Amino acid sequence: MGGGDIKLIAMIGSFLGWEKVLLTIFLGSLSGSIIGIILIILRKKGRKDTIPFGPFLSLGTIVSIFFGNYLISLWFSIVLSQLYVKK
Numbered sequence: 054m055g056g057g058d059i060k061l062i063a064m065i066g067s068f069l070g071w072e073k074v075l076l077t078i079f080l081g082s083l084s085g086s087i088i089g090i091i092l093i094i095l096r097k098k099g100r101k102d103t104i105p106f107g108p109f110l111s112l113g114t115i116v117s118i119f120f121g122n123y124l125i126s127l128w129f130s131i132v133l134s135q136l137y138v139k140k
Contacts, residue, residue, distance in 0.1 A: 055106075057107065061110055061111075062074065062110065065077055076121055076124060076125060077110060077117045080113030081106065081109040082113075084112055085109035088104070088109070092104070
């Protein structure tokens with residue numbers, strides 16, 4: 054992660070708020086990891102090669118804008134339901 058990514062996250066956070074910026078970072082990391090693993094398996098990139106993180110943050114931002122409230126409420130409903138499960 055470079056200095057540009059940090060500035061991009063700061064800008065996204067100023068527009069979306071702290072809840073959705075955390076979701077954006079998670080979704081960006083998840084999508085970047087999946088694409089990175091696929092590229093390594095297909096031998097397009099090596100383990101030492103760099104992959105830009107900005108496009109994945111942008112993808113996470115778009116998903117957070119359109120589906121952020123739903124994903125956050127879904128996450129909390131799953132977590133809260135697991136807390137109150139009687140064993």
